[in-house]
Amino acid sequence: MVKRVKAPEKNLIRSAIGHLRAISEVTKQAIKPGTITISYPHERRKLPDYFRGFILFEKEECISCFRCAHICPANAIQMYADQEGRYYPGVDYAKCIFCHFCVDSCPTAALKPSKIHDVAFKDVESMMITPEQMEQVPEIEREDKVTVEYDFDGDVKLIRRKEVEELTVKFDKPKRPRFVAAPLNAENCIGCRLCMFSCPVDAIKSKVEEVKVTLETDYEKCTGCGICVRICPTEVLKLTPVKGGEV
Structure with missing residues (x-):
């Protein structure tokens, strides 16, 4: 025997309230959406000043110390030589993991962070950025007119402002005393001259007197990059701060 299902009783008041x-x-x-989704690219999220985005470069501040290339865990930085024999970094974005170790380790702030994170490349080869390209801010076609910021006070909500955020970051350069490589332990020198051959600015010269090799540093040329100090096998050279024009 089949029993029919009774239709629910209608409650007009409850239905009207629903x-x-x-x-x-x-x-x-x-009128006022409660969604926390950002309508990118018409809206752009407000990013912190030290957001790890596209890396910019200021050639005049670079001392060719190679620290950025040495510290890069992804081997994404390649040093390029210019006509004067100075070396400057380029970034392979096919390898870069945006850790910004290079930016943090740069002693002169020649490498700078930016809030640019949506760069497109036409092929893998074009992802290798030279020092000259790093000096230029990438051309960006922006569609955003609203900057959005998350508010975590209580329920998560979005704060929208009709403003366009600057994607390049301006900050004060760190105060760094001038250093030079001085031969403070000359008695340890074995005459290998690795320091002279490795110097990117040709600031170290050597003189041979009988069977002894003497090193001389041109403090006007020396940038304090520290390459010679790191490569010296007997710790002859030391980075020494310049105070009042004297080493």
Whole structure:
């Protein structure tokens, strides 16, 4: 025997209340949406000043110390020589993991962070950025007119401002005393002249007197990069701060 399912009893008041709640919620979302989704690219999220984005370069500040290339865990930095024999970094973005160890380790702030994170490349080869290209801010076609910021006070909500955020970061350069490589332990020198051959600015010269090799540093040329100090097998050279024009 088949029993028929009884139709639910209609409650007009409850049904009207449910419809009114639905209409009010739709109206509220239409006027002031409660979503936490950002409508990119028409909206752009506000990023911190030290966001690890596309790396920019200021050639005049670079002392060719190679620290960026040595510290890079992904081997993404390649040093390029210019016509004067100075070396400057380029970044392979096919390898770069955006850790910004290079930016943090740069003693003169020649490498700079930016908030640019949506750069497109036409092929893998074009992802290798030379020092000259790093000096230029990438051309960006922006569609955003609203900057969005998350507010975590209580319920998560978005704060929208009709403003366009600057993607390049301006900050004060760190104060760094001038250093030079001075032969403080000359008696340890074995005459290998690795320091002279490795110097990117040709600031170290050697003189041979009988069977003894003497090193001389041109402090006007020396940039304090520390390459000679790191490569010296007997710790002859030391980075020494220049105070009042004297070493």
